[in-house]
Amino acid sequence: MGTALLWELRKLGSQSRTRYTLLVCLLAPIAIVAVINSQQRPPKDTLYGRYVHESGYAMPLLVLGFAAQWVFPLLTSIVAGDIFASEDQHGTWKTILTRSVSRSSIFWAKTLASASFAGLTLTVFAASTIASSLLIVGTQPLQGLGGQLIPSATALPLVVASWALALAPLLGFTGLAILLSVKSRNPSVGIVAPLVIGFVMQLAGSLGGVDLLRRFFLTTPFESWHGLLVEHRFYGVIEQGLLVSAGWLLVCLAVAYTSLRRRDITGG
């Protein structure tokens, strides 16, 4: 499997789309932070929007809330939604599967490569956002969600942990994009559909009377960091977010794996 993973990573590294995405993850947050900071009227209707001028720790949390809506699903779909379907698009399944390499190896190599890319984009995005926020706005104490003041030394690990918690649903979306990539065999569907599904879940989650259903939406775990920023932290929502994300990831990967293993490669 190591050979196949190396092959897939080399292939990803050769794609300009992958490099540009990472570049955007590095540079876009700097511009976003600078633009928001320069605005006289902060986005007060958004969580932490009213505090962006008061603390450099509030800005990354505002960006995190915004990114969870569509940026994270898109970032992971760019690779995960395309990674299987592009082999159909280019007709290259037969090129790689005629070389003593198993479908299982290829599947797990592509899955690991997608997950690695998702983790890398999140890391670069988070590092760029937090660093630029602290440099541009400053390291003032952070106002907690319960109104408490969180000192600078405590705020930084909490902000980093908040971003780190996004990894779980991000991987859930990676699994969803992989499933759509395998089943649709169409890169456009693999990339756009997770984004649309994410929007639909957010929309449905905002409706009343769906509290039970909302727990199982893949977009809900993106909010689990709220549990870290109250005076008396609660971890139940974090555990639930991890479980829901893991469930989505496992189910999507299981269906995708079975589908690829059983498939007759006849196209191209």
Place this chain on the structure above:
Amino acid sequence: MNEKPLAVDAVGITKKYGSLVAVNELSMAVAEGEVYGVLGPNGAGKTTFLRMLFGLIRPDSGTLEILGRTWQQDGPRALDGVAGFIESPKFYPYLTGRRNLELLAGLDGGGAASRIDGAIDRVDLTGRDRDKVGGYSFGMRQRLGMAAALLRDPRLLVLDEPANGLDPAGIRDMRALVKRLAASGLTVLLSSHNMDEVEEICDNVTIMRTGDVVYHGTIDRLREQAPQQAHRITTADNAAALALGDAHPNLQIVARDGALHARAEQAVIDGYVARLVAAGIAVRGLALDEAPLEALFFMLTETSPQSVPSAFEPAGAVA
């Protein structure tokens, strides 16, 4: 008896898609070092068989050994020592030819990477290997496909219609390359719908028609069973020439498309043309109509089984 080991040993392979039988009870034995042709028109089942050989699709029944290995027991290791391509070879168009080969060599492992330069040189892609594949012509992609196969240093080379879509020069070069590789002792399994190609390159052949095997054996034996050479003759008075031909012994002649089509041994044709001239009927054209093997191929694959000559021996015994 010291028989050569088999590179491909297929017994009773069947593949169905719903009610459509793509390959029906195919048995085939390709000895190592042999150049073997699988011949048939489009839809005969050739590519389906090659896909099963490469493990891209699974047969519904039958057994298939490749260089002594099977998919059931050995998984993808069944393809160790095997290389080739199905239909037209495909690559990542946004990468250069060389980069594509480097990636594939990475998948192959072993010494594949060290064979890249040699493979590029062997298929005459030197100088274009650093161009993106997206800008390659069809023929260049075919040659890159051959280079990708050679990276694996194969014992068995499987080629699916390698000359398909090539211009005449490309066809000539591709056939020359396959012959050079075959001369080096490589086993070649080649599928084609072109009788000339198989006749020129292969020692043995299996002819398929809508999933069924209608012949397998040597090219020489096939040649022996082929009908006589056909000629297309145009004259100043085709009606008179036809009447003269009907009276000529051992000559089959029909009028079609403004010309006469005569089938007989060469000496009989020569005699008939001499009689036309003697009778004052000017001969305006005399050309080979259909090669004997080609005629037999069409007879086997296009006409009903009942119309195949009774003397024809269909599928020979598989070794």
